[in-house]
Amino acid sequence: MKILVPVKRVVDYNVTVRVKADGSGVETANVKMSMNPFDEIANEEAIRLKEKGAASEVVAVTIGEAKAQETLRTAMAMGADRALHVETQARTDTELQPLAVAKLLQALVEREQPDLVIMGKQAIDDDSNQTGQMLAALLGWPQATFASKIELVEGGLEVTREVDAGLEKLWVKLPAIVTVDLRLNEPRYASLPNIMKAKKKPIDKLTPEELGVDTAPRLTYVKVEEPPKRQAGVKVADVPALLDKLKSEAGVI
Amino acid sequence: MAEILVVAEHDNAKLDKATLHGVTAAAALGTVTLLVAGEGAAAVAEAAAKVAGVAKVVHVDDAAYAEPVAENLASLVVAMADGYDGFVVGASTFGKNLMPRVAALLDLAQISDIVEVVGPKSFKRYIYAGNALATVETRDAKLALTVRTTAFPAAATEGGSASVETVQAVAPSDLVKFLGREVSASERPELTSARVVVSGGRGMGSGENFVIVEALADQLGAAVGASRAAVDAGYVPNDYQVGQTGKIVAPELYVAVGISGAIQHLAGMKDSKVIVAINKDEEAPIFQVADYGLVGDLFTIVPQLTEALKASKAAS
Ligand SMILES: Cc1cc2nc3c(=O)[nH]c(=O)nc-3n(C[C@H](O)[C@H](O)[C@H](O)COP(=O)(O)OP(=O)(O)OC[C@H]3O[C@@H](n4cnc5c(N)ncnc54)[C@H](O)[C@@H]3O)c2cc1C
Numbered sequence: 340m341k342i343l344v345p346v347k348r349v350v351d352y353n354v355t356v357r358v359k360a361d362g363s364g365v366e367t368a369n370v371k372m373s374m375n376p377f378d379e380i381a382n383e384e385a386i387r388l389k390e391k392g393a394a395s396e397v398v399a400v401t402i403g404e405a406k407a408q409e410t411l412r413t414a415m416a417m418g419a420d421r422a423l424h425v426e427t428q429a430r431t432d433t434e435l436q437p438l439a440v441a442k443l444l445q446a447l448v449e450r451e452q453p454d455l456v457i458m459g460k461q462a463i464d465d466d467s468n469q470t471g472q473m474l475a476a477l478l479g480w481p482q483a484t485f486a487s488k489i490e491l492v493e494g495g496l497e498v499t500r501e502v503d504a505g506l507e508k509l510w511v512k513l514p515a516i517v518t519v520d521l522r523l524n525e526p527r528y529a530s531l532p533n534i535m536k537a538k539k540k541p542i543d544k545l546t547p548e549e550l551g552v553d554t555a556p557r558l559t560y561v562k563v564e565e566p567p568k569r570q571a572g573v574k575v576a577d578v579p580a581l582l583d584k585l586k587s588e589a590g591v592i
Numbered sequence: 593m594a595e596i597l598v599v600a601e602h603d604n605a606k607l608d609k610a611t612l613h614g615v616t617a618a619a620a621l622g623t624v625t626l627l628v629a630g631e632g633a634a635a636v637a638e639a640a641a642k643v644a645g646v647a648k649v650v651h652v653d654d655a656a657y658a659e660p661v662a663e664n665l666a667s668l669v670v671a672m673a674d675g676y677d678g679f680v681v682g683a684s685t686f687g688k689n690l691m692p693r694v695a696a697l698l699d700l701a702q703i704s705d706i707v708e709v710v711g712p713k714s715f716k717r718y719i720y721a722g723n724a725l726a727t728v729e730t731r732d733a734k735l736a737l738t739v740r741t742t743a744f745p746a747a748a749t750e751g752g753s754a755s756v757e758t759v760q761a762v763a764p765s766d767l768v769k770f771l772g773r774e775v776s777a778s779e780r781p782e783l784t785s786a787r788v789v790v791s792g793g794r795g796m797g798s799g800e801n802f803v804i805v806e807a808l809a810d811q812l813g814a815a816v817g818a819s820r821a822a823v824d825a826g827y828v829p830n831d832y833q834v835g836q837t838g839k840i841v842a843p844e845l846y847v848a849v850g851i852s853g854a855i856q857h858l859a860g861m862k863d864s865k866v867i868v869a870i871n872k873d874e875e876a877p878i879f880q881v882a883d884y885g886l887v888g889d890l891f892t893i894v895p896q897l898t899e900a901l902k903a904s905k906a907a908s
């Protein structure tokens with residue numbers, strides 16, 4: 340079984356994001372970037388399937404600027420075998436949008452013929468939560484989103500999904516798309532020898548043109564602004580003081 | 593006037609509240625048709641016809657829709673798509689699972705988790721865990737939207753008198769099978785629509801200790817939520833998680849107990865009307881958004897608060 344893992348380079352989740360004063364977007368210059376946390380979990384799961392002998396090859400893929408190759412190196416240092424880089428100058432938080440990403444991934448799936456695509460449920464920059472479902476639709480494949488457990492069964496997968504009411508279990512026939520949630524696994528750290536080894540693993544470079552995909556944005560980000568700030572309140576001394584505030588000032592109890 | 597199709601979320605017995613919020617957003621865009629696809633869900637279709645602002649209900653009764661399987665629902669919506677200018681669903685896990693599949697099949701860009709309708713093609717939504725608010729305009733001919741339920745009031749469940757039309761099912765997919773669900777049963781109000789929410793974090797120390805939070809929730813008639821750290825540690829089930837990648841809540845009162853206030857948590861609760869934080873670390877970032885902060889040990893403060901509420905109820 341061959342597994343494709345799309346990994347996105349995003350502003351690190353620990354960075355306090357700043358909105359540019361001209362309202363054009365979020366500041367990403369000289370900001371720490373990392374692999375989208377959900378994609379680390381997806382990559383970890385793919386590698387575990389390989390280590391168990393269930394998968395033969397794990398191929399990481401990213402779409403983004405030249406520096407996005409760092410994210411592919413991380414994926415390979417964790418254990419992916421090789422990588423694909425679709426290079427674009429478009430900003431991946433706003434200009435390169437989920438439908439275009441899904442179309443690029445569709446073209447790559449048609450080339451690579453994987454049996455399974457495991458990816459994040461959500462990129463923490465655009466917070467779209469769309470790409471996996473869109474890719475499944477374009478390929479006519481089944482989708483198992485928000486996975487917290489994946490089990491291989493004859494001809495398919497049984498996937499436990501985190502939903503608003505609790506958990507749901509789904510069987511999907513392979514080939515399929517799985518998007519992962521936080522509780523699926525804890526991604527490993529790459530060891531130094533593996534980081535060195537990853538430098539020698541191959542990255543194939545491609546362009547959207549070569550893949551025949553129009554990536555022009557369908558959505559215009561007219562304005563990006565700082566959200567209204569909450570006023571910090573007061574510290575109260577004790578429980579009676581808190582109750583008094585909640586009753587007489589806030590009127591909520 | 594634009595024709596907008598809202599996909600109803602339900603369990604074949606009851607219309608989910610997320611749908612009522614979706615209807616309000618959709619009504620700002622055009623005439624609302626509510627799609628009720630289910631098995632034996634006639635009661636839901638009847639209830640849907642009474643929702644204020646709904647002009648028409650389309651009811652599809654088939655075993656293919658007994659469970660919310662995205663593949664089957666998406667095929668149905670796509671088969672109906674010609675008559676509509678927009679597709680709307682609540683930004684619940686149901687809606688997030690379904691709408692991108694519909695959008696891609698129709699070659700539409702989706703706008704996720706909208707918090708405001710600015711114009712017929714223009715919407716506001718948060719990006720970067722609520723750190724930035726974007727105004728987004730689509731160039732596509734049709735709309736595909738998921739709606740943040742806390743940002744739009746629920747449509748009234750009475751007052752409407754929509755016509756009900758039945759439509760044929762579309763052949764279901766054999767690539768997917770629904771196997772079952774585990775629902776966390778609770779007598780408490782539902783987290784995303786509760787008037788009061790009490791959430792516990794890593795500071796709770798264990799699942800057993802959550803009884804302290806539950807006792808306070810009982811006094812306040814509140815739902816119980818949690819931070820990711822508390823869920824990851826196994827103190828409470830996954831559906832308790834409030835935040836960027838969990839549930840979005842905006843109650844009148846949110847009480848954060850032993851929660852530091854990471855941006856990913858704030859993204860899910862900072863639109864609450866009144867926020868109370870109880871934390872032993874006076875530097876905890878949660879205090880920057882809390883209206884009322886109480887610095888100290890939660891194992892002392894929370895039981896005191898519970899007792900005081902009990903006493904004041906007994907007195908009145
Ligand atoms: C991709 C991604 C998505 C995420 N999504 C979410 C999300 O949706 N929701 C979410 O909540 N988090 C999310 N997180 C995690 C987030 O970054 C924080 O790690 C998490 O919110 C921390 O939870 P916490 O506040 O309970 O724990 P901590 O940060 O460890 O805070 C515990 C707090 O308890 C206090 N405390 C300890 N003992 C006591 C005591 N006896 N009395 C009083 N106070 C005490 C401490 O002072 C501390 O402030 C996400 C992270 C990532 C990377």
Ligand SMILES: Nc1ncnc2c1ncn2[C@@H]1O[C@H](COP(=O)(O)O)[C@@H](O)[C@H]1O
Nearest residue numbers: 345346402458459461462467468469470
């Ligand atoms: N530019 C990209 N390169 C690689 N993978 C991506 C890219 N954008 C999105 N993805 C994948 O799609 C998932 C969901 O992203 P989104 O729909 O934008 O929230 C991510 O977790 C990634 O796995």
